[in-house]
Amino acid sequence: MFAVTAARFDADNPISGLELGDHAEPVPPDGWTTVTVRAASLNHHDVWSLRGVGLSADRLPMILGCDAAGVDEDGNEVVVHAVIGDPTVAGGDETLDPSRSLLSERYDGTFAEQVAVPRRNLVRKPAALSFEEAACLPTAYLTAFRMLFDRAPVGPGSTVLVQGAGGGVATALILLGRAAGYRMWATSRSEAKRARALELGADQVFESGARLPERVDAVMETVGQATWAHSLRALRPGGTIVVSGATSGPVPPADLNRVFFLQLSVVGSTMGSRDELARLLTFCSQTGTRPVIDRTMPLSQAVQGFTALIDGEVFGKVVFTL
Numbered sequence: 001m002f003a004v005t006a007a008r009f010d011a012d013n014p015i016s017g018l019e020l021g022d023h024a025e026p027v028p029p030d031g032w033t034t035v036t037v038r039a040a041s042l043n044h045h046d047v048w049s050l051r052g053v054g055l056s057a058d059r060l061p062m063i064l065g066c067d068a069a070g071v072d073e074d075g076n077e078v079v080v081h082a083v084i085g086d087p088t089v090a091g092g093d094e095t096l097d098p099s100r101s102l103l104s105e106r107y108d109g110t111f112a113e114q115v116a117v118p119r120r121n122l123v124r125k126p127a128a129l130s131f132e133e134a135a136c137l138p139t140a141y142l143t144a145f146r147m148l149f150d151r152a153p154v155g156p157g158s159t160v161l162v163q164g165a166g167g168g169v170a171t172a173l174i175l176l177g178r179a180a181g182y183r184m185w186a187t188s189r190s191e192a193k194r195a196r197a198l199e200l201g202a203d204q205v206f207e208s209g210a211r212l213p214e215r216v217d218a219v220m221e222t223v224g225q226a227t228w229a230h231s232l233r234a235l236r237p238g239g240t241i242v243v244s245g246a247t248s249g250p251v252p253p254a255d256l257n258r259v260f261f262l263q264l265s266v267v268g269s270t271m272g273s274r275d276e277l278a279r280l281l282t283f284c285s286q287t288g289t290r291p292v293i294d295r296t297m298p299l300s301q302a303v304q305g306f307t308a309l310i311d312g313e314v315f316g317k318v319v320f321t322l
């Protein structure tokens with residue numbers, strides 16, 4: 001079958017490690033099943049893998065891709081939950097299983113004609129969502145869903161700042177927060193991306209690092225080092241930063257004086273459970289929310305998709321179809 005793999009690591013030129021071509025079909029172990037992939041979406045995670053972050057050399061070549069929607073062995077339209085973990089070891093939440101992994105870290109991922117996953121990782125795709133739309137949800141949108149609706153102690157009417165409006169998780173945060181009645185503010189370095197964020201439903205947009213008209217209840221962080229100081233300054237006393245990524249670097253100054261004096265909370269968040277993915281799908285059906293797709297292209301053109309993401313040219317998700 002056709003597949004896109006990480007064949008080697010290159011921290012400076014990640015594209016050079018991509019290989020497109022023939023690969024053996026998966027042989028699902030007991031309790032696993034095979035999905036025929038119809039659409040798969042790209043995440044920054046796939047670029048980290050090519051740089052050698054989160055993937056070990058002894059696992060190469062590895063089929064990349066966390067997200068997919070497709071058809072199961074019985075002909076059902078399904079969405080694949082990307083977290084491979086045991087929900088029974090941590091109170092029903094597989095993301096807390098210490099040995100959990102994401103598809104493409106330990107087991108082959110979704111950038112292929114077929115992917116093998118545990119049977120419980122399949123969630124029915126609502127008919128209202130296309131395969132392309134559904135394929136955007138299991139990583140970026142699920143991460144945003146948990147950040148907003150589980151990890152942040154905020155609710156409808158709260159003011160929430162999203163850093164780096166152009167990213168996949170960031171656009172998901174704006175859309176989901178807006179649909180749930182939050183007042184969503186966003187920053188971006190790019191004027192064009194700020195304009196797009198307003199179109200998506202952001203209430204106000206700001207240049208990265210700009211002074212805000214008032215302090216916010218919560219900040220959603222995926223940028224990391226480049227925006228961390230601003231995130232701390234943006235919070236009202238008692239406010240919360242939810243952090244799920246650090247694209248620009250993971251070790252900013254902690255500014256502990258501000259953290260304790262203003263009684264701020266810093267909360268980590270990673271992916272979401274299978275049940276949250278099912279609720280996210282229902283949320284999209286109920287509210288009419290649909291993921292923002294920057295571009296859709298055949299999987300055979302994966303190099304162009306990776307290049308656009310690495311060059312920061314995308315607003316929303318890059319989707320590969322098969």
Ligand SMILES: NC(=O)c1ccc[n+]([C@@H]2O[C@H](COP(=O)([O-])OP(=O)(O)OC[C@H]3O[C@@H](n4cnc5c(N)ncnc54)[C@H](OP(=O)(O)O)[C@@H]3O)[C@@H](O)[C@H]2O)c1
Binds near residue numbers: 168
């Ligand atoms: N924990 C999890 O479960 C989870 C799940 C998904 C993703 N993530 C992580 O979350 C991060 C975001 O991923 P993503 O795929 O949504 O988007 P992404 O392509 O990594 O982009 C995030 C945004 O960061 C901003 N940015 C990047 N470098 C910057 C810099 N030097 N200064 C200021 N802003 C900068 C850009 O915003 P502007 O251009 O608009 O300024 C960009 O749109 C990644 O690190 C990813 O690994 C984690």
